[in-house]
Each structure stands twice: as C-alpha cells, then as structure tokens.
Amino acid sequence: MTTLAEEVVRTFGSPSLMIDLDRVDRNIARLQAACEAAGLANRPHIKTHKSPDLARRQREAGARGLTCQTLGEAEVMAQAGLTDILISYNLLGADKLGRLTGLLRRTALTVSSDHPAVVVGLAEAAQAAGRVLDVVVECDTGRGRAGVATPGEAVALARLIADAPSLRFAGVLLYPPEDGTAATQAFLDAAQEGLRGEGLAAGIVSTGGTPNLRHLGEVRGATEHRSGTSIFNDRMMVACGAATLDDCALEVVTTVVSRATPTRGVLDAGSKTLTADPGGGLDGYGLIREYPQARIHKLAEEHGFLDLSGVAAGPEVGTVVRVVPNHVCVVVNMADRLVATRGGRIVGEIPVAARGRR
Template sequence: MNIYELDTPAVVIDLDVLEKNIEDMAALCRELGITLRGHTKSHKSPEIAKMQVAAGSKGIVCQKLGEAENMARAGLDDILITYNIVGRQKVRRLTELARYRRITVTVDSFAIASGISEQAKLDRVTIGILVEIDTGGKRTGVQSPAAAEELGKQVQTLPGLELRGLMTYPSRVSSKPIIEDVVGRFKKASLSLDIISGGGTGEEWESKELGFTEHRSGSYVYEGLSRIQGSSGNEGLSAERCPLRVITTVVSVPTADRLIIDGGMKTFRLFPSMPYGLILEDPRIKFSGMSVEHGHVDTSESNRKYIVGDKLTVIPTYQEGVTNLHDEIVWARNDQVYRVLRNHGRGKVK
C-alpha cells in the first residue's frame, strides 16, 4: 500500500532516514571513542531500540519505569533509568524488572536510595545505582561533589544496591572542574566509577572531553546528529534529516488563502509552539494556527489550488511529542508501507 492511501492522520517513519540517523550516531561515537547508550524516550519503540543496539548502542536508556518495562518485555536488556524511582508501587515494579534484566537507576538522595534498597533486600535482587550530580541542568541531581561523595558512600552500605558510578545531564565542558572534583573524590574514597554517564544529542564530544565512559543520546533518531530548534522557525526540518512525518487530509478550503487539515493539537502536540511543522508538498504554505482537531494552513503565498481530499505531509516541529499521541506508527520505504506497529510505549509515563 502507498502511504497516501492510509487513513489520516497517520504517523509515518521513513526507514531509510531512520536507519541513516542511527548508523550516523553510532559511527560518530565510534570515531570519538565514546560508548553510546541510546535513549528511547523519543521514540518509545522496542523495535527502534533494537536497531540502536544492533548499530552499537551499549544497552538503552529509559526515562520512566513504564518505558523500561515495555522495553524489557520486548527482550531488551542492560537498561538505565535516569529518573528517581519514588514510592512503594514503583519500587516493587523496579525490583520485579530486576529479576530478569540488568537494571541501573539514578538517585540524588538517601531517601530515594534507601527506598529502593528496602524492597531490593526483600525481593533478593540487585539494583545498580548511579549517583546523579547537577552540573548545570538545574533539574535533579545532588548539588555538589561533596554531596555526591557522601551519597555514594551511603549507597555502598545499603543492601540490594550496587554502586556503579555517576551520571549527569547535560554534558558541558564548562562543568569540567565539577566533574574532576567529584571523580577525584570517588577515586579517593574507592567508590565505583564503572560508569560515568553524560547525555544530550549533539554533545557526544563533550562527554569524551570530560572523560565520561558513556554518552546518552536519543533525539538523533528523529533529528540527526544535533537538536533542531524548531520553535524559532522551520530551520533544520527536512525530509533528508527527519524520518517522522504526519500525513494529513485537507477537509476544508473555506477561502482562497486558507485550508484546514484533519490534524490539530491532538495530532501534533497540545499547545504546540509555532511554527508547528514543515509541509513537504509546498514549503510556501504554512501553519497559521491550530485548534484541538483542526490544523489551520495559510496558502496565500502559494499559486497551487487545493481541494478537499488533497494530502499534505507534515514534519512536526516536536516529533518526540507526536509519538506519544498515536496508537499506530507506520514504517515505510519509498512511500510504500513496510510495517504497521502498535505503539505500546504510548502513555508509559508512570
């Protein structure tokens, strides 16, 4: 079937572009001499994660426990979860996962670590631990090298836990003094540094410069070797770089300079930022707005006449957000449907 015969809106991934992005990142990390650990939160797909691993990714990264469970059920192993696991329900799920997969999680407090330890001891499993240090991301993470050292020492005393090293986000060369300090402290205290994990697509060389053992990249599957800053324009969005696109249908042409497609906020992203995306068939037409189920397109600069039923292909500004809105993802090659996948990772935010 041709992709333009699909019912719309349809999320379609161009396999040729996807494969190129995955291979390019693997090759870049090999050239830099830094181990790649592919992040999966962008695509949420075990099938794509397996492609990342086949290309050279050492295990995978998940942001949420639900994502990790989905990946583990599909056979993936060596999973790093870069999120604080809080509460008995989640900790029980974590230890169940650790019964049959190698699991590592990040922590930034004794409260998090001790909660995991208590359940791991009861269930007789071992959970790997990375101490997260905040080096400028201003998100989670201990706030100083001294605090990281103290937490590392505490983790070593807790049953069911295995200290494996350090983690930070994003990788920034400007944080080198902090990294050197915390690494020095860990070495002096004989704390494990098997893993020093940095992250951020486009910052692989910075992880190498900082002496990290691995780098977490994920957005590259949809965006190539660097992030696309689409909120300020469509610069960077292209069919050669971005494998994910949404095929839509023109459902109304109310005026000579405006048309409506069958994809709005629920298709592309709730409360998206302008300019929403690049329309491949005619770059002269642009989104003028979005309502919940309607995409508003300005055609005033185009000399093409559109009619109801025409198909328009959109590369969304925020492709990662689109993935989490759809039940099905279509893989295609040369505009022919190759495979239709259920999006089992959708909504795995717990």
C-alpha cells in the same frame, strides 16, 4: 498516481505517523559511528520511539544498552527480551518500587537517583528482589532540571549508595547544557576527586542529548552517551543544526479538510496529533513538506490552522500532506502505532508499545 502518503491514509486513516526505515537505519548508524569515533558506548534513549522493535535495531547496530525515562518503558523493553537498561529517573513510591522489585527479578538494571530518600527506596526494592541494583548519581551541571546541585552532594549520595548492601554505586549521569562542557567538566572532575577520596570510582560517566552530539567526547572521562531524538529527528533538531530535513525520518501524514478562503486552510492534525509543543520558539507547529511556505499557525484539538498567504497555489480540500513535527518524541507518544515504509512502499506497522506506561 497515488503518493505514498495517500496510500498510508487509505490504509491506516488520517492522520497517521509514517516513518522511513531507510532514514531510520541511516540515523541509527550515524549515531553508532559517532559514539564509536568518540570512544563512547552508545546507550540510545528509547523515550523517542517507545518501541522494542526499534530498540532491537539500535542494539543490532552496536548500541551497548538502552535508556528509559519511565519504569513502564523499561518493563516493556525487558518483556521483549532487551537487556542492559538504564532508567534515568528517580523512582519513588510503593507502586513503582514494587514493580521495580518485580523487574529486577527478571533482568539487570541501572537506575539513577539524586536524593537520599530515593536511595532508601531503591535499596528496599533491590533487597526484596534479592538482587544488587546498580545506581548512578544524577548530577545537574547547569540545566536546572533534576540532579544534585554540587559535586559534594554527588559524593555524599554515592557514599550512601555504596553503603547500602543491596546497591552498587555505578557512576554518574550527566545531561550537560549545550554550551556547558566547561561547567560539566569542572563538576565531574571535582566529583571524581571526591569519589577517589571515598575509595569510590564512577564506572559509568553517562552524557546525554541529541544536540550534544556535536560536543561528543569533549567531556573527559565520559564513558557513554544517551541520545533519543536522533533516531527520527525533527524541526527542533534541524533548527539547532543537529540534523537536516533530509534526516527527518518521521512525518505526520494529514489531510487538508477545509479551505474557507484562498489564504486559509485546515489540517486534520491538531494538538491531539502534533501537540502544542512550540519546539523552543519555532514558527508554527510543524513544517509541511509539500508547502514549506505554509504556516501551521494555530491548533485546535483536531484542527491545524493554516496561513496560506505565502503560498502561490494552496492545497485543495482532500489533499494529503506530510508534516515534519516540531518535537518528535511527544508526537510519537500521541499514537498507538507507526506506519513503517521503505523505498516508497508500506512495509508494516510498529506498535508504540510503551505509550501510556509509567
């Protein structure tokens, strides 16, 4: 009796990344339904899977467009014929702006910005392409990441965008803190009022985040949502209540390669597979489906060290197990392909086509 994981290892080697397409389809449908119920367009973030094949599934399920975090991701998606792409990232420098010009000649894009220097570059790139580029203003409503810090700066940047002949002010990009609906609403309302005073309107009001799906629709005036992780889910999403373990569609298939003592073991998945991402303070670097009491307590590059003291009968050397990773987006980025399964059978492989592209 060979398990599916063993079959994956036999065919594709160990470690491999395996996805369950039934779960993927269910996760895609659930996100789409949630957006529709909230009256929002669905613009999934493809940084999680970096795959045109999976992006196409999301579009076919009803997604309005796609979100990319890098220019390279957008190039790969556009090359595959996917349209309506938002790049939620400040693009800067001759290399990126030259490539942006090339991409704009082939497809319509929306790009975000939080700084006048970025707007200047975007205007030049769009002018060189002979196209008008839609630009949204990224706003920081409390996370302390990218984004303008005040509604006044948002309005000033929108003015600058609107005044550039090759750009069009398209709206605002938000990434609300998980407990930050009120702060986000206050920022957005003030920005909207300022925009009206300038004769401008935010056609797009984009919110984001898979954990924020529980607050979907709470920001009044939002028009769309960006969720990446929900297509696969991971331990972090389980920990924050955004998913159950049964919703986790990607598993790292890995082999027990050493058992020095009854309480110690080693997987062939280390930091070059699982990554050192602590998942915001989770215990260990992944959950072993077959041995949930085992702890992956430490990683070397090609070794995942197991504490089996809580396990009655630990796995033998050679045992193949499935690990739900802490943070699926960075784990996918380590691989060149995903092994696709459905109904307990291998049905193909999906290239992580945009990996390594920026």
